[in-house]
Amino acid sequence: MSLDLHFILFLLLRMAIAAAFVVTASVITERSGPVIGALVATLPISAGPSYVFLALDHDAAFIAQGALSSLPVNAATIVLGLTYVVLAQRNNLLVSAGSAVAVWIVLASIIRLFDWTLAAGLVVNLVAFGICIPLLARYRHVKMPLVTRRWYDIPFRASLVATLVAIVVSTSGWVGPRVSGVIALYPIVFTSMMVILHPRIGGPPTAAVLANSAWGLLGFGMAIAVLHLGAANFGSAIGLSMGLATCIAWNLTLWWNGRRKRLAAAAS
Template structure:
């Protein structure tokens, strides 16, 4: 028998897992750029913030969102590491090394005091370096066909569910700064990378994360919006606005990609 206190959290975690699984399944089938675009949508961070908003006030959500803005520097490094390492290394090495880089940078960034201006400056520098490195590493052709594995979908569902449960449960003890870091741990991108690498090879995983690098600024603007609006507009209005910003950025990229294809 499941304790009644845990039932709402488990239901929400299952719902979040379903959203991420659906997004990652679509991402695998629409090509590297669009796969990265879909995977970068706040499909795991969004549900985590919704759960946090149920249990915490506007100021807590604002503080967590600022921490997420800062930690996005780690996300950029994580994506670039996957772009560069996936075609050259086996999946456990490339993914494990990228996750270790994310954790190390996130821990280092947490030690420093941050303002909104400082966080945005750090992200701007990270983007400049990221786009330079990615541009200098041309994408390799994808030559492997997908090989379905029975455990792909259940594994992704379990990983995302654990993230949502863990961040929400621990938030009362670890405070808004650490909560904001945990909320954007790249569990959806990691699980997608593992699946694509196994099914299609390192070149496909690299190309997918290349698309995620281009789409990531939309995520940054989304959590920045939540931080700026959580106190004056209320956390629910801020979360809605953050989602709209993320979707707007993605829609703009789709239009740009279509025009680019038409011009080519």
């Protein structure tokens, strides 16, 4: 087998694996309502596979440096979420999602111009989330209507994440860790939910999923910081495992805390 054919087949396998993660998580999101859906959506189901595949091709220093660029991009994602949530209350998909993605691209383009430190990335996240979480709170409580799936849903989501993985993996060698870290954090799951759910159930219910994701996304930012520290000190495999464990533990804590509050309210 030629080297080029081997690369193409391996790339296709990576794309298929990543797509399967995102499609599964998206289906769970639709069936679980905005709260559970938001917790699933903020797991590393898109960025995770991208980073795993980067770790297969590059050393731990590359992964640690990429995570430093990914950390401020997480702050850009919560701004994307706020932009969409506010606009989706009264506007159509094109205006709401288009404006949100445009905001993310502008912020990500600015972020990639700088060499980020861990402290600077954490500060940017704290400021962004400190502003956005209170603003998103009023949009969280909307009943999720029944979603009727269409034939193109799964292929559409699969193609989005597969394309992202292909871009990250195939360009990482020449764009370097900084740009790879930015691209890997593109919010594929949020974008697919906007595009698919908004035309069917309307802006406010779709926005509720993103609004409920704010706290989960904050934990995702912490997981990126843990990934950087873990990869820099213990290697890529341990760093990735530590980042994933942080994300899961954070989201499980959010779920348990929400469940405890609901039980207390029901008992009172």
